Amino acid sequence: DGGITQSPKYLFRKEGQNVTLSCEQNLNHDAMYWYRQDPGQGLRLIYYSQIVNDFQKGDIAEGYSVSREKKESFPLTVTSAQKNPTAFYLCASSNRGGGKVEQFFGPGTRLTVL
């Protein structure tokens, strides 16, 4: 089946620890995205990548880092510098289409900082 997978579904972290969230897609999409969702709010863009080995900061990149070494994978690291990391994290991918294509979303990872 084609799609986007995120792992783990639930993640618990102690304060001061870095943690990496996995995102893999087999849709052959060039572009990938990470969003953060807080209760009752819309999605906010953390980082995005339009092509392998290239990525750009989104609206709330502070305290996060990413890499894009393979087309299929776009892992997100939540660092200890992120002051309020507890949230629902969503990964998405899309074709490159000049801003007129749908983004496909993964099932999400819920991160809780203890």
Next chain:
Amino acid sequence: GESVGLHLPTLSVQEGDNSIINCAYSNSASDYFIWYKQESGKGPQFIIDIRSNMDKRQGQRVTVLLNKTVKHLSLQIAATQPGDSAVYFCAENGGGATNKLIFGTGTLLAVQP
């Protein structure tokens, strides 16, 4: 509409009625719009999209209307079913070429049996 904090706008409808969910978008340069459905604890699912050269687009049981004059988007769901209960988000592309989307805060649709 827009929400503040934890309180999403909520639309409560009876099963079998038609639902209309509204969205005010922010950027007059936006030329592509999407509606997503998000069930609790899951990722958003694509429902329907529309480009700015259209006023209306229909899918299966859903219709999207676009009014560029007042920057307004609406999603109509015919014969609403309990399985339609979810949060619905609109998104706009801001007119850019990077495939970035700008999401609204969402509306909770509650279908009463």
